[in-house]
Amino acid sequence: MxxxxxxxxxxxxxxxxxxxxxxxxxxxxxxxxxxxxxxxxxxxxxxxxxxxxxxxxxxxxxxxxxxxxxxxxxxxxxxxxxxxxxxxxxxRSGNLVTLVCSHSVSHLLLMPRHGQLRKALGPEADLRLLTAEYNLTRSAIDTGADIVFEYAQVPPSEAHVVVCEEEIKPVGTPEVIDQAKGALNGACAPPPLLELSKDNYGWMNWRDWQRAHPGFGGWQVGEQFDSYVYLLEAAAAGAGLGLGWRSFADPYLSRGSLVEMPVSWHSRNTRLYAKLTRFGRSNPAAQRCLGLLEAAFPAGRD
Structure with a gap:
């Protein structure tokens, strides 16, 4: 040496x-x-x-x-x-549980529940969130991550829980939503659309929404963002009409900083899963954490 x-x-x-x-x-x-x-x-x-x-x-x-x-x-x-x-x-004297996810999943879904998860795991466990671009999460798994968050239409073969369903609809401030409703009736020009600038790896976007809802066809993207968190913040500031992913946009909707278009949620039956990695299968604390995630994100909705 x-x-x-x-x-x-x-x-x-x-x-x-x-x-x-x-x-x-x-x-x-x-x-x-x-x-x-x-x-x-x-x-x-x-x-x-x-x-x-x-x-x-x-x-x-x-x-x-x-x-x-x-x-x-x-x-x-x-x-x-x-x-x-x-x-x-x-x-560290306790058990480490490492969760790998995108920045949006970390900021919008996990961080609001981080304290709850840590308390439920107990003082002997150490919970760590490791964020990465979605296309790099598999590389991050190789560092010893226990649980990874992935989108799929088919349930994974590994032990897993459903975090949320892929459901989308337009969201914006009350003023922007009123403008969008007026545009659908031909009374005014449509508001600008807020769009992600990077590939979201299968998660639906405005083109998917417009194909399913022709009335929105021809509406133009006004601004692009490299983070969904930044997009929602811009929508809440009245910059335009955002595409709300259910569960991700829920905190903004519950606070009233964003409201929904009065239309049904649209889905392609894709889900966000939390699944155990090969490391998590041999980590009892990770297996307990997966059960806690199932309780924190009940998949069923009214």
Whole structure:
């Protein structure tokens, strides 16, 4: 072991790269890491010079990883997660349960129930949420995650619970909804549509809604967002008509910051599942957590 030598980039550079890749923006990465955007850009440029390849496509909006960047990101995230787990294991005396999910699932579905889940698991268990872009969640599983959240039309073969059904309808402020109803009657122009700018990997979008509801055909997208959380916030601020995914939009609807179009929910029979990974099958705390998730997200609705 005395002869082992590592020639790795600085941790600051790796942290900058990970934040830009995950948040899809240099400014957001700088804000999260409490530094300046030029400092983030300098770290990324130094990495690109070192490796002799571009890691990001800066001409896209939002910023996206190149092929080489995706390869580096997948490997680096696994390494950082293993290191983080090792550090936590030094100080942790109980059982760790790691949940892997997208940012939207974490922010809108899990965080409101995080305290409830931790209390029910008991003081001997440590609950961790690991967020990743949906297409990278499988890579994150390899770091030792116990439960993963995935969309599917067919139930998984692993032990699982249904978190929510895929059901959508337009949502907006009362003023925007009134404008949308007027547009359907031909009394005014339709409000702008708020849309996700990235691939949502099978979850329904405005084109799916318009195919099922021709009256909305021709309505134009006014603004795009790289996060569904940001989209809902913009809809609640009156920026336009958002597409509400049931359960995800429920907190906004219950507070009254968003209201529904007076139409039925639309579904393609896709569900969001929480399922045990190969690590979770051998973790009793993860199996208990799966049961708690079933109680926290009753699948049946009136």
């Amino acid at each position: 005395s002869g082992r030598k590592y020639t790795l980039p600085s941790f600051n550079a790796l942290a900058a790269f990970e934040a830009v890749a995950r948040l899809q923006g240099f400014a957001r990465a700088a804000e999260e890491l409490n530094t300046s955007q030029p400092a983030i850009s300098r770290h990324i440029r130094n990495l690109e010079i070192r490796f002799g390849t571009l890691l990001f496509d800066r001409n896209s909006s939002p910023v996206r990883l190149t092929g080489k960047g995706q390869q580096f990101y997948a490997g680096m995230v696994q390494g950082l997660d293993v290191l983080q787990d090792t550090v936590r294991d030094l100080a």
